[in-house]
Amino acid sequence: MTTLVIAEHDNNSVKPATLNTVTAAVQCGGDVHVLVAGLSATAAAQAAAAIAGVAKVIHVDGEQFAHGLAENMAAQILVLAPNYSHILFAATASGKNIAPRVAASLDVGQISDITKVDTPDTFERPIYAGNAIATVQSLDAVKVITVRTTGFDPASASGGSASVETVSGEADNGKSSFVGSEIAKSDRPELTAAKIIVSGGRALASSEQFNDVLVPLADKLGAALGASRAAVDAGYAPNDWQVGQTGKIVAPQLYIAAGISGAIQHLAGMKDSKVIVAINKDPEAPIFSVADYGLQADLFVAVPELVAAL
Template sequence: MASIATPSVLRAARTRLYPSARSIFNSQLSAYQRLLSTLAILEQRGGKLQPSSLATIAAAQKLGGSVTGFVAGASVKGSAAAEAAKIKDLEKVVAVENEAYEKGLPENFAPLLAENIRSGNYTHVIGAHSAFGKNLLPRVAALLDVQQISDITAIESEDTFVRPIYAGNVILTVQSTDPIKVITVRGTAFQGVETEGGSAEIVDGVDPKAASTTEWVSEDLAKSDRPDLATASRVVSGGRGLKSKEEFERLIPPLADSLGAAIGASRAAVDSGFADNSLQVGQTGKNVAPQLYLAVGISGAIQHLAGMKDSKVIAAINKDPEAPIFQVADVGLVGDLFEKVPELTEKLKQ
């Protein structure tokens, strides 16, 4: 006759077995992590690493195992690759010097990256959820016949990741069984990389010299002495409530300068021509998480909130006390922005 264990017996059994089971689990986990090998895709512009590269490395280091950086372009060994080699806990940097990859055109960069992934036998490939990463990594995933995991904000294990969907209203946990995990990461969710103290080896990558069906013609970049929007510790954003481009330029830059802040804008403001597209914050723009986010004349549509709700302190100025932005704001000022913003700017200058 089979005996039935009582709850107290089961608890005692678990107590006796748990220490050894935990030890075995930890040793197996440690052994598995040693087998992990992650390739972090580094973005460079003019030989200088972009801030998004640091978030990529931070996410790769969180996975455990060895971390290798990858960079390609003209003369990158003496510039971007050398800069990356100083990052602490980066094992090596794979560099491919070729003018054809300088602008990161995905038509030839994707075959280049896929070839180096195969030759390096990497288990994970991580890039930033930036314009560069979103353009490149889906093509790489297709070449490797795996499914990409996009815009992750947390890593639970080597095969389980967390990402927001529906403009951040739902948090999804995704588990992948693909042999190679191709991932893009949200830059604001991964920080803390030490940029000095490392001594990674710089090695030559494989260059398949893939032909590109596109040609880089030119670019017209907005230049500013203000902090970069994606990495700024303070951001002042203007919305449709400013009513015109002239009013946007009259009110927002002086306020931003008085705070030492970057300038952002809502999609409504960008679509109305008040601000450049590069300043757009939101689901279809940039994700920011500054210490201070000041929203001026922004109602707080869900698409905008998705790009800034991780900010440490959110302040808002709006004449509508029922505006959705006040539901997430830590500090709110109800009033006419055309009166309040100049007054606030003057007080900050003093």
């Protein structure tokens, strides 16, 4: 029984989500192999080889893998699939794009968003916005799984000594092509990898007040900025800041929710945070039910006072 983890990387280094996925793979039992497919991605392959718990890295190099196009990635994974009992992806935009193609081609059911490995064929995953946990057993010969990274601690990025095997890549199937990308640059940590997140809700009332009130606090704490769906829909914050069931799933060391009522969809995206601080003037706000520390106050007064105290 051997597990294949599909690494996410930038051709130079491995992304943090891969470390959490390796932890899940180790719990599935047997050896863990990691696929690093990219262009001139030798550095990323070496980084993957250093991850604790990894037995072998499969390095595939080619222009067709430069941007992680789902069609080409799936074709490469399908060539390797007969050698593995489990194929694991992080439950990120990339993983969710590739995994269903692999599962459909193998004619197996995909097991999505697992948060726990009970046995090699039995897994737990949240349903109903995290209000219930489903236990799923799969009897498929190859189990195609996406891993909710907040459910597993990251494997150590150093200490491993896996071998690196370079194999020839599958040719470009021509079904898709990379046109371009527009990447927003920020000095702040990436939302899903941040240790501290400051999030705002609809109570901030405008994008100007969102920035005026929350940015100074985030700057003081070195935090990423997040938002509820209501704040995003109202135009107070960009889409990529959205935390929740239809946004990003986060589990930072500290999550500060200012002016967020705590709808079930938002709680599904952040309730695994280690420490949750809620600031809301409504004492009945659902956010207080999951908060470790709650402050019933006007955020326009409380947040500037907190910034001044820091």
